[in-house]
Amino acid sequence: MRWESWSQFWDMGGYGLYVWGSMAVTALCMGFEVWLARQAQRQALALAQTEAEELS
Amino acid sequence: MAIRWFYYAAPQNFYALATRLWPWLAALAVALGLAGLWVGFALAPEDAQQGEGYRIIFVHVPVSWMSMIIYLAMAFWSILGLTFNTRLSGMMTRALAPTGAMFAFLSLWTGALWGKPMWGTWWVWDARLTSELILFFLYLGYIALTSAIDDVRRADRAGALIAIVGAINVPIIYFSVKWWNTLHQGASVSLTRSPSMAQLMLWGMLLMALSFWAYTLAIVCYRVRSLILERERFTAWVQALPEVSGAKP
Numbered sequence: 194m195r196w197e198s199w200s201q202f203w204d205m206g207g208y209g210l211y212v213w214g215s216m217a218v219t220a221l222c223m224g225f226e227v228w229l230a231r232q233a234q235r236q237a238l239a240l241a242q243t244e245a246e247e248l249s
Numbered sequence: 250m251a252i253r254w255f256y257y258a259a260p261q262n263f264y265a266l267a268t269r270l271w272p273w274l275a276a277l278a279v280a281l282g283l284a285g286l287w288v289g290f291a292l293a294p295e296d297a298q299q300g301e302g303y304r305i306i307f308v309h310v311p312v313s314w315m316s317m318i319i320y321l322a323m324a325f326w327s328i329l330g331l332t333f334n335t336r337l338s339g340m341m342t343r344a345l346a347p348t349g350a351m352f353a354f355l356s357l358w359t360g361a362l363w364g365k366p367m368w369g370t371w372w373v374w375d376a377r378l379t380s381e382l383i384l385f386f387l388y389l390g391y392i393a394l395t396s397a398i399d400d401v402r403r404a405d406r407a408g409a410l411i412a413i414v415g416a417i418n419v420p421i422i423y424f425s426v427k428w429w430n431t432l433h434q435g436a437s438v439s440l441t442r443s444p445s446m447a448q449l450m451l452w453g454m455l456l457m458a459l460s461f462w463a464y465t466l467a468i469v470c471y472r473v474r475s476l477i478l479e480r481e482r483f484t485a486w487v488q489a490l491p492e493v494s495g496a497k498p
Contacts, residue, residue, distance in 0.1 A: 195291065202290075206301035211366050215305045215359040219312065222351050223464065229347075230472050237475040241482040241493045248488060 258335050260477045261486045267470035274467035281460035289453030296450075305363040306450070310438075311458040313356040315465060316384060317419045319349035323391070324416035327409030337473075339405025340480065342412055343395060344473040348465055350388035356381055368432060376425040377433035380418060387415040401480060 196202040205212045257263050289307035296303035323342045330338030360378065361371040372378065391411045398404035421428075426435045437446050438454070446454075481487045488494060 195294065205304065206295065208300065208302035208304075208366055211302060211362040212304050215308050215362045218358055219308045219355050222355055226348065226351055226468060230468055230475070233472065233475040234478075237478040237482075238492060241478050241487055241490075242495070244482045245488050245493050245495075 258333075258337050260337050260340070260481055261484075263337055264474055264477045267474050271467045271470040271474075274463050274470060278460050278463035278467055281456055281463055285453055285456030285460050288449060288456055293449040293453050294447060299367060302363070302366050303450075305359055307453050307457050309356065309359040309363055310454055311461045312352045312359065313381070314458055315461045316349055316352035316356050316381070317422060319345050319352060319465060320384060320387070320412070320419055321416060323349065323412040327412040330405060331409050331413075336480075339402070339409070340473050340476040341469070342391075342405070342408060344469045344476055345465075346388055346391050346395075347472070348468055350385065350392065352461070352465075353381065353385035353388055357385060373432050375432045376429040377422065377431050380422040380425050383418055384415075384422060387411065387418060391415075 203209055203213070257266055285307065289304060293304075295301050323345050326338045326341040326345070329335060330342065357378070360381070364373070365371050391408050394411060395404045395408040398407055425431060426433055438451065478487060478493075482493075
């Protein structure tokens with residue numbers, strides 16, 4: 194481990210804003226995409242279930 | 250063991266395969282991502298020139314690679330779709346597009362956050378940056394066009410044209426740093442020579458790249474299932490799925 198304290202870790206040698214700004218937005222985008230995909234799956238399932246009920 | 254390519258070209262069979270695969274791929278993405286972050290942030294030394302600021306590389310390079318690879322994958326499925334008229338091809342292309350757009354956006358975003366402290370600017374109209382911006386617009390164009398056409402098969406064919414024609418931009422992005430005198434640096438990792446990076450930096454980057462590969466495969470498997478369900482909901486096999494009919498498996 195090459196960090197002596199958490200504050201040093203978050204500071205990233207003065208580049209904290211840039212490094213963490215990159216990491217955070219990447220994580221947010223991926224989280225949002227996963228959420229969107231789950232919504233889409235739920236909708237697709239509901240659509241197929243409605244179809245099944247109408248046919249039966 | 251021969252993989253039965255044509256067997257899995259049928260949406261019904263691919264649905265079952267994707268359902269089994271995506272949780273493993275997602276778990277793999279998380280494991281590789283954690284390992285990559287550990288190597289990148291806890292083990293890798295600081296850079297001689299850029300100090301700790303270079304650590305943006307652990308997302309910037311993998312997301313940029315993925316943005317190009319995904320576009321090539323879309324072009325590949327589009328060629329298959331136009332040649333064999335397989336139903337799955339259009340769905341795969343569409344399942345890939347949002348993830349590719351996201352990675353292209355992240356490439357530009359993390360690039361801007363890297364450019365500001367190192368070059369003194371968020372953006373320049375440099376060949377590498379401009380061609381990556383065009384890639385982002387190609388993704389958006391593909392998504393806009395395919396969602397604007399109601400007939401899904403026609404939309405797939407129109408989208409396939411954008412995917413195939415636009416693929417010419419991918420080698421332009423890749424070689425832009427060689428062909429033009431750009432502010433963006435050349436490749437640190439290439440297939441033809443040994444990488445010009447410290448071992449641990451390289452490993453952190455490769456682990457993150459593998460993690461994003463697994464993430465992409467997982468989310469595409471997951472998303473293509475929704476597309477298959479939506480398009481094939483009138484078929485007997487979808488109606489017979491336990492998650493649709495409500496029957497216990």
